[in-house]
Amino acid sequence: MTETEQSAFIQNIRTALEPTEASQTRLENLIQSSPEAADSALLSHIQGRHRKARLSLLERLTKSGQSLDVAVTAAQTTASVSESIRNIAANSDAEWGDRKRVVAWNHPLINRLELSVALESLNIPVHVPQITADNSENSIFRTQAEIAMIGVTSADFGLAATATLTMKTREGQPLYVSLLPSIHIAVIRLDQIIANLKELYTLLKWDPDQQKEGITNTMSFITGPSKTADIEATMVQGAHGPREVHIFVITG
Amino acid sequence: MKSSTYTQIAADAIKNPVLRKALFGLQDRFGKGTAKGYLELPEGPELRLLAYDMRKQTIENLDVLLETLAANVRRNGGQVHFAVDARAAVQHCLDIAAQHDVRMAVKGKSMLTEEIGLNHALEDAGIEVVETDLGEYIIQLAEEDPSHIIAPAIHKTRQDISALFSDKLGIPRTDDIPTLTLAARKALRKKFLQADMGISGCNLACAETGHVTTVSNEGNIRMATTLPKLYVAFMGMERIVADLGDHEILFRLLSLGAAAQKIGGYVSYLGGPGLDELSAGPSEFHLIIVDNGRSRILADPDFREMLYCLRCGGCLNVCPVYGEIGGHAYASAYSGPVGAVVTPLLRGINRYADLCQGETLCGACMDACPVNIDLPRMLLLLRNKLAEGDPRWDVRVKNPLEQIMFAAWSRLAQHPLLYDLAFRLARTGQKLIPKQGQMIDRLPVISGWTRSRDLKKLADRRFVHRFKSK
Numbered sequence: 001m002t003e004t005e006q007s008a009f010i011q012n013i014r015t016a017l018e019p020t021e022a023s024q025t026r027l028e029n030l031i032q033s034s035p036e037a038a039d040s041a042l043l044s045h046i047q048g049r050h051r052k053a054r055l056s057l058l059e060r061l062t063k064s065g066q067s068l069d070v071a072v073t074a075a076q077t078t079a080s081v082s083e084s085i086r087n088i089a090a091n092s093d094a095e096w097g098d099r100k101r102v103v104a105w106n107h108p109l110i111n112r113l114e115l116s117v118a119l120e121s122l123n124i125p126v127h128v129p130q131i132t133a134d135n136s137e138n139s140i141f142r143t144q145a146e147i148a149m150i151g152v153t154s155a156d157f158g159l160a161a162t163a164t165l166t167m168k169t170r171e172g173q174p175l176y177v178s179l180l181p182s183i184h185i186a187v188i189r190l191d192q193i194i195a196n197l198k199e200l201y202t203l204l205k206w207d208p209d210q211q212k213e214g215i216t217n218t219m220s221f222i223t224g225p226s227k228t229a230d231i232e233a234t235m236v237q238g239a240h241g242p243r244e245v246h247i248f249v250i251t252g
Numbered sequence: 253m254k255s256s257t258y259t260q261i262a263a264d265a266i267k268n269p270v271l272r273k274a275l276f277g278l279q280d281r282f283g284k285g286t287a288k289g290y291l292e293l294p295e296g297p298e299l300r301l302l303a304y305d306m307r308k309q310t311i312e313n314l315d316v317l318l319e320t321l322a323a324n325v326r327r328n329g330g331q332v333h334f335a336v337d338a339r340a341a342v343q344h345c346l347d348i349a350a351q352h353d354v355r356m357a358v359k360g361k362s363m364l365t366e367e368i369g370l371n372h373a374l375e376d377a378g379i380e381v382v383e384t385d386l387g388e389y390i391i392q393l394a395e396e397d398p399s400h401i402i403a404p405a406i407h408k409t410r411q412d413i414s415a416l417f418s419d420k421l422g423i424p425r426t427d428d429i430p431t432l433t434l435a436a437r438k439a440l441r442k443k444f445l446q447a448d449m450g451i452s453g454c455n456l457a458c459a460e461t462g463h464v465t466t467v468s469n470e471g472n473i474r475m476a477t478t479l480p481k482l483y484v485a486f487m488g489m490e491r492i493v494a495d496l497g498d499h500e501i502l503f504r505l506l507s508l509g510a511a512a513q514k515i516g517g518y519v520s521y522l523g524g525p526g527l528d529e530l531s532a533g534p535s536e537f538h539l540i541i542v543d544n545g546r547s548r549i550l551a552d553p554d555f556r557e558m559l560y561c562l563r564c565g566g567c568l569n570v571c572p573v574y575g576e577i578g579g580h581a582y583a584s585a586y587s588g589p590v591g592a593v594v595t596p597l598l599r600g601i602n603r604y605a606d607l608c609q610g611e612t613l614c615g616a617c618m619d620a621c622p623v624n625i626d627l628p629r630m631l632l633l634l635r636n637k638l639a640e641g642d643p644r645w646d647v648r649v650k651n652p653l654e655q656i657m658f659a660a661w662s663r664l665a666q667h668p669l670l671y672d673l674a675f676r677l678a679r680t681g682q683k684l685i686p687k688q689g690q691m692i693d694r695l696p697v698i699s700g701w702t703r704s705r706d707l708k709k710l711a712d713r714r715f716v717h718r719f720k721s722k
Contacts, residue, residue: 002333006322009334009543013315013489016551023316030313030494031320031460096441146445162515169526169533179474197515198294201500215461217328217526218478218533221519226471228433230387230403232410233277236433239386240440241471241518 035206042202046194057193058249060160068224069237070163070245076252078109081187082118084248088183089124089150092244095182097147102126103180104152106172109187109250115152129172145174151181151242155188155222157203158247161196164223165247168216175220184222184242190251258606262577271407275575278406282569285512286620293504303505304624306498307560314550314559317459317492318541324462328524330537338368341542345370345451345484346377348538352482354379354448358440360466360473361385362453363401363563364486364542366585367598370451381451382443384472386436393420399579399587401565402510407578440472450476450534454487456502456562457539460495463523464539467507467516474518483534485522487541490550490559502562505622509566545598552644554633558593560623565590567617567627573610582607589617593630601637601647608634679710 019026035043049057058074065072075081085102094100102119104110106128116126127144145151153173155165165186169175178184194200204210226241237243265271290297310317322332335341349357357379359365371381371392383392387404391397393416398404405413410427418425423435452473454464464485466473477483493499507513526533549555568574568588579587583604584595592607608631617627638650649655664671685692691706701707711718 005336005340006319006332006334009336009489009541010315010319012336012543012547013318013550016547017312017315019313019315023319026313027316027320030309030317032495032497164515175474175533176478179471179478197500197504201496205496215463215521215523217522217524217537219463219521220474221515223515223517223519225517226469227517228386228470230385230390230405230470231408231413231429231432232274233281233403233406234429236430238437239433239470239472240384240437240444240475 057160064163068163072247074249078112081248082113086118094149100124101148102150103145103148107154109154145180148181150183151177152185153178155186158193166221169218179241183244185246187248261581265578274406279575289508300624307623311559321459330524333540335542338544341368342373344540356380356447357449358382358447358476360452360476361388363585444475447480449482450480451484457492458499463521469517482536484538506562509564509622566620570616570620589627
């Protein structure tokens with residue numbers, strides 16, 4: 001059924017277009033399969049960026065964040081990030097559940113924050129998805145995320161020009177952790193900051209590791225808190241997703 | 253659509269001060285912001301011209317790109333369906349819903365699903381459909397139609413929405429916009445968490461990787477595409493790019509055209525079911541690719557350019573006609589200049605004749621278009637078809653009387669004696685017509701012509717005679 005439907009559909013288009021060249025030739029002209037000199041140059045420029053250039057990108061990220069209500073904070077150590085997250089948790093109110101809760105990715109950098117230790121004195125539970133053989137804990141974690149106050153994730157990249165975080169789908173790192181809680185906190189390393197979308201796409205397309213992994217089933221770009229201007233064109237933050245977005249950059 | 257419908261809705265809109273203020277604000281902010289954004293592009297505003305060529309090349313190879321997209325979506329574990337018309341598109345969705353016993357669906361804003369009448373069909377099948385974009389949610393609660401592609405509820409005031417929410421959501425009346433937004437946030441969150449199916453449109457699909465991309469500022473599309481177990485994406489067959497390189501450029505231009513943003517708040521690449529519950533995402537991913545009249549546009553080189561459109565709504569934000577009459581007069585999900593061309597092409601040129609005739613041909617839409625589509629040329633061509641008829645598009649001559657009058661005028665202008673006689677008669681005849689000073693504001697027989705125009709009365713002596721006697 002689907003097959004005949006597809007071929008009839010495509011045939012309609014072919015009749016309308018009357019292509020003169022073979023399909024394969026046309027496709028090869030359309031989809032760039034090897035990098036041009038400019039692409040390779042940009043790729044090595046990104047990969048060879050030294051610390052000073054990265055720090056100036058951090059400055060740019062911080063500045064872009066200001067106009068988009070993204071709080072960007074540089075931190076020397078993971079311990080100081082944990083301390084900052086503790087302060088945010090202490091000074092915020094639970095929106096969905098009966099108590100304050102934090103959900104976090106099962107991710108090497110996030111695990112190093114030891115959030116459950118940092119938040120213990122505030123009596124705030126921290127939930128992390130456990131990778132088990134039968135995935136029996138999964139639905140429990142999702143329920144916790146639905147009523148969480150804070151979601152802590154990392155990201156693949158932070159874009160300095162637009163204060164954008166990008167992330168792919170990986171095991172133990174559900175994308176809804178950056179979506180369901182009232183506050184989204186992302187923690188990245190200095191070397192994960194890149195300049196702009198053009199650099200991001202160059203990496204996605206030509207960096208061997210990125211190529212190998214692919215786009216995954218879902219890749220998200222997040223720029224600032226959830227917002228709407230649908231009533232009288234008045235901007236309100238917290239339409240459906242997080243009302244606040246924080247980015248911590250570990251420079252140490 | 254009857255002629256009176258367009259003129260009546262337009263006339264009512266012009267008399268509505270709330271709507272006029274809203275439209276002015278919208279155009280002032282987005283229209284100017286988009287123009288500024290183009291100037292600030294790193295590649296310069298000429299990027300729009302490059303994007304035009306990109307779209308042209310894509311549409312001219314739509315067959316192979318759609319095949320590639322379908323193959324790559326399937327490779328990622330998704331299912332692809334092709335729908336030749338609205339009925340088939342809706343049926344695919346109903347079948348998927350029936351297979352999974354879907355009771356409730358949450359939707360991201362999608363003009364295509366408005367075009368194919370998806371909501372009514374799902375509701376008729378006993379499925380609750382919840383629009384989740386705040387503007388669309390308001391419109392759905394009020395049982396109205398969207399009036400702008402990006403800001404569907406632009407015609408409603410906070411007081412209207414307060415009354416609506418008080419009635420439908422049971423909240424106390426308030427004029428505070430954040431409080432109203434919070435009420436919708438709470439009501440919709442329940443829906444997101446309970447829904448069995450998420451539905452969205454598609455801003456751009458990427459053939460190379462096999463993903464559809466969606467953009468929203470509210471996060472509702474992320475919710476709708478991440479939380480329910482089933483996800484169904486609807487895509488107009490032209491909304492595709494070849495590879496990531498093209499995507500980057502078109503996506504930046506789309507964000508500028510739509511909302512004068514460098515990048516929308518949330519962009520998602522959706523390309524298949526979730527790995528498992530831990531990594532999250534729906535367990536089934538369906539893509540429905542819709543023709544519904546588009547291949548007919550594709551077959552006509554004069555109108556093929558319309559398929560380059562990314563539906564950003566940028567042309568609405570600069571159009572002097574849209575700015576006065578708002579979206580409802582256009583009688584479809586696509587309003588403004590884009591609607592004035594695409595609606596007649598999709599649904600009948602005669603039936604929607606008023607749309608192209610209502611536009612001014614000023615060209616602002618082309619300047620605002622992120623891919624530089626020549627809308628004025630196509631508006632003019634539609635008028636031409638209405639004047640002369642075209643069997644290929646099943647167009648009848650709209651006004652045979654007008655055709656006769658122009659033929660008569662042509663004959664008159666070629667015969668000086670006849671011309672002279674006619675004007676002598678007219679000069680005498682005009683004495684019987686009521687005038688305001690030197691202007692005639694009402695003509696017999698062709699009274700429609702003077703309804704919104706005044707005609708200068710003929711001078712007592714012809715110019716050539718006066719010139720000769722000097």
